[in-house]
Amino acid sequence: MNAVATTELSNKALTARFGRVVQRDPLWVRAGLICIALVYLFVLVFLPLVLVFVAAMAKGVAAYWSAIVDPAALDAIKLTLFISFASVSLNLIFGLAAAWSITKFHFRGKGLLITLIDLPFSVSPVVSGLIFVLLFGAQGWFGPWLYAHDIKIVFAWPAILLATTFVTSPFVARELIPLMQAQGCDEEQAAITLGASGWQIFRHVTFPNIRWALVYALILCNARAMGEFGAVSVVSGHIRGQTNTIPLHVEELYNEYSSAAAFSVASLLALFAFATLGIKILVESHTARNTRIDNTFRSLE
Amino acid sequence: MRNAASIKLTSIHKRFGSFPALNDVTLNIQPGQLAAILGPSGSGKTTLLRIIAGLETQNAGSLHFDSEDMTRTSPRDRHVGFVFQHYALFRHMTVLENIAFGLKVRRRKQGLSKKEIRDRALRLLNIVRLEGLENRMPQELSGGQRQRVALARALAIEPRVLLLDEPFGALDAKVRKELRRWLRLFHNEMGITTVFVTHDQDEALEIADQIVVMNHGRIEQVGAPTEVFERPATPFVQEFLGICENFQKPGILPDPVEVPDQMELPGVVEARA
Numbered sequence: 101m102n103a104v105a106t107t108e109l110s111n112k113a114l115t116a117r118f119g120r121v122v123q124r125d126p127l128w129v130r131a132g133l134i135c136i137a138l139v140y141l142f143v144l145v146f147l148p149l150v151l152v153f154v155a156a157m158a159k160g161v162a163a164y165w166s167a168i169v170d171p172a173a174l175d176a177i178k179l180t181l182f183i184s185f186a187s188v189s190l191n192l193i194f195g196l197a198a199a200w201s202i203t204k205f206h207f208r209g210k211g212l213l214i215t216l217i218d219l220p221f222s223v224s225p226v227v228s229g230l231i232f233v234l235l236f237g238a239q240g241w242f243g244p245w246l247y248a249h250d251i252k253i254v255f256a257w258p259a260i261l262l263a264t265t266f267v268t269s270p271f272v273a274r275e276l277i278p279l280m281q282a283q284g285c286d287e288e289q290a291a292i293t294l295g296a297s298g299w300q301i302f303r304h305v306t307f308p309n310i311r312w313a314l315v316y317a318l319i320l321c322n323a324r325a326m327g328e329f330g331a332v333s334v335v336s337g338h339i340r341g342q343t344n345t346i347p348l349h350v351e352e353l354y355n356e357y358s359s360a361a362a363f364s365v366a367s368l369l370a371l372f373a374f375a376t377l378g379i380k381i382l383v384e385s386h387t388a389r390n391t392r393i394d395n396t397f398r399s400l401e
Numbered sequence: 402m403r404n405a406a407s408i409k410l411t412s413i414h415k416r417f418g419s420f421p422a423l424n425d426v427t428l429n430i431q432p433g434q435l436a437a438i439l440g441p442s443g444s445g446k447t448t449l450l451r452i453i454a455g456l457e458t459q460n461a462g463s464l465h466f467d468s469e470d471m472t473r474t475s476p477r478d479r480h481v482g483f484v485f486q487h488y489a490l491f492r493h494m495t496v497l498e499n500i501a502f503g504l505k506v507r508r509r510k511q512g513l514s515k516k517e518i519r520d521r522a523l524r525l526l527n528i529v530r531l532e533g534l535e536n537r538m539p540q541e542l543s544g545g546q547r548q549r550v551a552l553a554r555a556l557a558i559e560p561r562v563l564l565l566d567e568p569f570g571a572l573d574a575k576v577r578k579e580l581r582r583w584l585r586l587f588h589n590e591m592g593i594t595t596v597f598v599t600h601d602q603d604e605a606l607e608i609a610d611q612i613v614v615m616n617h618g619r620i621e622q623v624g625a626p627t628e629v630f631e632r633p634a635t636p637f638v639q640e641f642l643g644i645c646e647n648f649q650k651p652g653i654l655p656d657p658v659e660v661p662d663q664m665e666l667p668g669v670v671e672a673r674a
Contacts, residue, residue, distance in 0.1 A: 287490075287491055289476075289489065290489040290490075290551075291491075291502070291506075292475075292477050293455075293456070293479070293481055293482070293483040294502055294503035294506060294558055295503055295558060297477070297506070300506050304491075304502070304506075305491055308493040
């Protein structure tokens with residue numbers, strides 16, 4: 101009886117909020133939908149992740165550790181950390197500049213620039229890699245000139261950096277543009293009339309308004325940069341200890357039938373992913389709290 | 402205020418693409434005056450104000466504060482106080498930090514200590530009657546309070562001219578009436594050259610010394626409130642201000658049925674324009 105009363109009450113509350121009676125689906129529909137979602141997540145996300153660690157530990161902790169401290173693995177880890185740090189830095193600068201110019205200025209070709217920013221997302225990573233081979237490879241446009249000046253780009257770290265940066269370039273700009281468009285330029289204009297310089301405006305007005313979105317974008321950008329396989333695979337040349345990143349090293353180990361070692365190194369990427377998720381949740385809870393505070397005060401007015 | 406300047410605009414032209422926003426606008430505003438730029442929406446009044454501040458660049462014409470040529474001066478160096486229609490307060494700074502911002506960014510040039518900046522910001526907070534709210538965030542204030550913070554922030558740099566873009570447009574009718582009377586009294590005390598943009602005839606007639614009526618990017622008439630009201634120079638001015646007259650003498654009107662509530666008048670005018 102009591103339970104029925106509570107249900108009625110909550111229905112009333114829902115009606116008050118949404119202005120109509122909310123449809124309640126039968127139990128089996130709800131249970132079925134929830135089950136489908138859970139099974140889907142379990143099979144596609146949870147199970148593979150667990151299997152990565154199970155397979156990594158298949159030959160024991162000692163084997164796991166030796167696969168990771170193997171010189172070739174350490175070189176791959178170092179290269180991956182360097183490449184992701186460098187490409188995230190480049191994308192930070194490019195993304196800020198692009199978002200700033202698109203949202204704060206009027207100029208010809210703005211629509212084209214916005215479309216171009218999206219391009220790396222719509223092109224297959226393999227094609228992105230091939231672009232750089234065509235440009236800088238031995239038979240490429242700049243190939244002879246580079247060869248004559250003894251500059252190595254393809255099959256060396258510069259091409260890996262270029263390919264990774266290309267593939268991850270939309271993240272920062274894509275995240276910032278909608279936010280900065282919504283915020284408008286009024287605060288910046290107010291700051292100019294008050295005598296602030298360009299740098300002071302960025303430092304004291306624009307940056308504080310976008311910093312959490314920026315952190316969020318950098319995390320996603322970094323996750324993608326560390327895991328990039330297709331584009332990097334085309335340009336790297338797979339030279340062990342020199343141009344192998346973690347994903348390439350994993351593939352190589354797997355092709356050599358050392359699957360325990362392959363999964364050990366792969367588990368590192370999984371751990372990076374966990375760390376990324378953790379930071380993402382932190383950042384999201386922070387931004388959610390801020391919007392909540394804003395909304396509370398807005399509703400108080 | 403000691404540095405009230407005159408504003409002199411000569412033959413200002415401004416186009417947005419193929420749309421002529423301002424067409425040969427020439428205007429003088431005397432030091433210490435309170436001038437209202439009045440016109441329907443799309444008449445170019447806000448563009449004119451933004452050109453005075455340097456936030457918009459004219460295609461032709463010149464601008465002087467006193468005898469000083471400001472035509473090519475960056476908005477950063479014009480020393481104008483600008484109050485935006487939607488306040489444009491720095492959302493992540495407290496009220497006091499907002500007001501102190503202009504002093505802080507010019508600190509090196511002016512040689513002010515942190516304590517001097519704080520004292521001056523607090524004094525301005527008193528002037529706009531918001532004492533005690535210095536540590537609030539902008540989101541925690543009402544619209545009228547935010548508008549006054551924006552005003553205090555603009556005044557902090559001791560501007561040569563004060564420019565207000567539809568300063569009361571986003572406020573409800575009661576607060577709007579209070580604030581505009583307060584602005585008039587405030588102006589009497591400070592004596593700073595002030596220009597505000599409005600589409601509300603009553604607002605302009607009630608508080609301005611000088612009214613600039615604009616339409617389609619041109620100035621239709623400039624004069625004291627009684628002058629433009631009693632001797633409108635063009636049919637447009639007559640019609641635009643006539644609506645006020647209708648309101649004030651409803652008995653004489655042939656069609657008093659259509660006369661709406663006073664505060665809704667601007668909307669009616671815009672709909673007709």
